[in-house]
Amino acid sequence: MAYNRAPVLFERLRVAQLRVAAIALVMMMSVTVLDVFLRYVFNRPIRGSYDFVEFMLVIFVFNGISTAFLQRRNIVIDLIDTFTGRRFIAALIRITDLMSLATLVLFAYAMLTPAWQAWSYGDRKLDLGLPTSVLWAAALVGIAGAILCAVGALFTPAANRTEHDTADETAE
Amino acid sequence: MSSSVLGAFGVLALFVMLFLRVPVWIALTLVGFVGNAILSGIRPTLALAGTVPFDVGAAYTLSVVPLFVLMGEVASESRLSGELFKAARVILSGFRGGLAVATLAASALFGAVSGSSLANAATMTRMALPELRKAGYDDGFATGCIAAGGSTDILIPPSIILVIYAAIAELSLPRLLAAGLLPGLVLTALYMGVALIVAYLKPHYAPDTENYSLRERIAALRDPWQFLALFVVTIGGIYAGVFSPTEAASIGAAGAILLGVIGRRLGTKDILRAIENSVIVSGVLFVIVMGANLFSFFIVQTHLPELLLDAARAFNLTGLAVMMIIILGYIVLGCFLEGIGMVLITVPVFQPIIVQFGYDPIWFAIIVVVMVEVGLIHPPVGMNLFVIQAQAPDVKIASIYRGILPFLVAPLMLIVLLFWFPSLALWLPKLFYG
Numbered sequence: 001m002a003y004n005r006a007p008v009l010f011e012r013l014r015v016a017q018l019r020v021a022a023i024a025l026v027m028m029m030s031v032t033v034l035d036v037f038l039r040y041v042f043n044r045p046i047r048g049s050y051d052f053v054e055f056m057l058v059i060f061v062f063n064g065i066s067t068a069f070l071q072r073r074n075i076v077i078d079l080i081d082t083f084t085g086r087r088f089i090a091a092l093i094r095i096t097d098l099m100s101l102a103t104l105v106l107f108a109y110a111m112l113t114p115a116w117q118a119w120s121y122g123d124r125k126l127d128l129g130l131p132t133s134v135l136w137a138a139a140l141v142g143i144a145g146a147i148l149c150a151v152g153a154l155f156t157p158a159a160n161r162t163e164h165d166t167a168d169e170t171a172e
Numbered sequence: 173m174s175s176s177v178l179g180a181f182g183v184l185a186l187f188v189m190l191f192l193r194v195p196v197w198i199a200l201t202l203v204g205f206v207g208n209a210i211l212s213g214i215r216p217t218l219a220l221a222g223t224v225p226f227d228v229g230a231a232y233t234l235s236v237v238p239l240f241v242l243m244g245e246v247a248s249e250s251r252l253s254g255e256l257f258k259a260a261r262v263i264l265s266g267f268r269g270g271l272a273v274a275t276l277a278a279s280a281l282f283g284a285v286s287g288s289s290l291a292n293a294a295t296m297t298r299m300a301l302p303e304l305r306k307a308g309y310d311d312g313f314a315t316g317c318i319a320a321g322g323s324t325d326i327l328i329p330p331s332i333i334l335v336i337y338a339a340i341a342e343l344s345l346p347r348l349l350a351a352g353l354l355p356g357l358v359l360t361a362l363y364m365g366v367a368l369i370v371a372y373l374k375p376h377y378a379p380d381t382e383n384y385s386l387r388e389r390i391a392a393l394r395d396p397w398q399f400l401a402l403f404v405v406t407i408g409g410i411y412a413g414v415f416s417p418t419e420a421a422s423i424g425a426a427g428a429i430l431l432g433v434i435g436r437r438l439g440t441k442d443i444l445r446a447i448e449n450s451v452i453v454s455g456v457l458f459v460i461v462m463g464a465n466l467f468s469f470f471i472v473q474t475h476l477p478e479l480l481l482d483a484a485r486a487f488n489l490t491g492l493a494v495m496m497i498i499i500l501g502y503i504v505l506g507c508f509l510e511g512i513g514m515v516l517i518t519v520p521v522f523q524p525i526i527v528q529f530g531y532d533p534i535w536f537a538i539i540v541v542v543m544v545e546v547g548l549i550h551p552p553v554g555m556n557l558f559v560i561q562a563q564a565p566d567v568k569i570a571s572i573y574r575g576i577l578p579f580l581v582a583p584l585m586l587i588v589l590l591f592w593f594p595s596l597a598l599w600l601p602k603l604f605y606g
Contacts, residue, residue: 018448018451018452021451021455022444022447022448022451025238025239025242025447025450025451025454026447028235028238028239028422029239029242029422029425029426030426032239032418032419032422032423033422033423033426035419036415036419036422036423050232053232053235053418054230054231054232054235055230056235057229057230057231057232057234057235057238058226058229058230060238060451060454061228061229061454061455061458062229064238064451064452064454064455064458065455065456065458065459066455067451067452067455068452068455068456068459073452073456074195074196074197074198074456074459075195075196075197075456075460075510075512075513076193076194076195076196077190077191077193077196077509077510077513078193079191080191080192080193081193089193092192092193093193096193096194096195096198099194099195099198099202100195100198103197103198103201103202106205106221107201107221107222107225107462109218110218110219110220110221110222111222111223111225111226112222113218113219113222114219114222114223114226115222135226135230136226139225139226139229139230143225
């Protein structure tokens with residue numbers, strides 16, 4: 001498959017981000033389960049579990065999106081594939097690779113100002129006391145990785161993914 | 173150019189981009205960004221584009237998405253569905269079409285722990301299709317049952333599409349999850365009715381010979397206990413107000429892992445694969461929700477729903493007529509859009525209109541999800557059909573198309589029932605939450 005031919009460095013970055021997101025997901029699940037258990041059994045909930053889940057979710061989301069960009073797993077409507085040639089589809093894929101990159105850069109650029117404001121105002125999460133700038137920093141680091149993965153997609157062949165792969169990625 | 177006309181152009185541009193293979197999230201983001209920039213200026217739009225991804229990525233309410241996805245992935249990896257199918261085929265044996273009905277029952281039960289229709293169809297294809305073929309079932313009929321059964325997954329809670337719908341339409345998630353249950357069960361019963369009629373009219377499609385004793389049937393009732401336990405604890409916990417959706421999803425995911433490990437159906441590799449798949453699927457969903465948020469801001473600013481509402485009133489259309497037009501629109505959209513995209517593009521436009529006509533937004537959400545189900549199984553681009561074909565490449569797509577056609581009657585009958593008896597969707601939310 002095309003995405004297995006991604007240059008090694010981009011692939012390593014993708015795997016690293018995937019693992020970070022996976023750990024965040026497991027942490028999210030574990031802390032919530034523990035919180036429920038302690039609350040109902042010992043009447044001692046974990047203080048700040050809500051904030052912790054939000055923090056883990058930020059890490060999860062912004063690191064979890066990288067695979068979708070390097071492996072071109074974002075949902076597309078591929079109706080046009082049935083009545084156009086391979087070259088045309090390859091050109092469209094390449095254009096959408098560039099659009100993905102541009103849109104991610106736009107998001108990252110737009111996020112800089114609120115991130116800076118969060119740092120300079122010194123806002124903190126209510127229960128955990130964690131500075132919100134830490135969450136913003138985690139988001140920016142994650143999206144920087146996603147941008148690199150989107151760059152990586154430009155170095156992989158502009159081939160279509162199989163129906164099976166496309167089907168697996170969607171969740172409806 | 174008025175803002176409403178700009179909104180109409182924005183929607184048109186969105187469809188053109190989608191047709192040209194632009195990923196759904198980019199199309200939503202770009203239309204939302206450019207539209208907002210034209211209406212409000214570049215600075216406020218940049219501020220919006222900076223905060224929306226973070227707000228979505230840090231939204232506690234959306235943490236339920238990856239956790240429910242994980243629960244479904246684990247259930248899929250642990251082959252719990254195999255036991256479910258085995259139990260259903262014993263309990264529902266002894267009559268023509270029994271195995272087809274068992275497939276539909278197993279799909280509905282699997283839907284009680286999985287939130288993804290495609291995962292359901294893929295899993296049931298692996299589990300049920302070989303058995304259906306071994307029993308001499310017609311390929312088209314067998315795959316039709318699996319595709320139809322898989323589609324009930326997005327109505328029966330937990331449903332990922334309902335979670336995202338709740339986020340985008342600002343509706344209560346527990347209410348939506350409660351609203352989906354009865355229509356999901358009714359739809360399963362309707363599918364079973366269709367399967368029995370097909371088996372009666374075309375006996376060679378379903379040459380059932382299996383018949384188990386009463387003792388064996390009672391014994392088989394024990395097998396699906398894990399599914400029932402997971403469903404009762406998670407979804408029951410939400411309904412009873414014991415857990416928040418995130419807590420229920422966490423307990424469900426952890427419980428599915430625990431049951432899989434205890435039952436020795438789940439190894440470390442299976443768990444890791446389930447977690448990685450959950451990350452990838454959720455990542456795809458989250459970027460779409462980010463784009464949909466920008467798009468929604470744009471639609472709100474354009475007052476496009478008000479324009480459409482005025483047009484409907486100018487033509488003296490009744491609420492029912494407007495709903496019929498919307499439903500026909502969904503049937504057309506379902507021919508070329510996938511489910512999540514269909515919901516995220518249309519709901520910001522349609523919901524304000526139907527609310528003005530006095531319809532309940534929770535009821536409308538269920539109608540929309542049923543229409544998404546129709547889109548998942550109707551040719552030419554029903555995703556469930558492609559999933560089945562990908563898992564069973566020796567079954568011709570023409571057979572699958574032929575097999576699903578009779579089942580399309582069921583969701584349309586459900587729509588009619590929902591119009592006649594809105595309480596089908598609204599009774600449970602009212603019962604649980606007042």
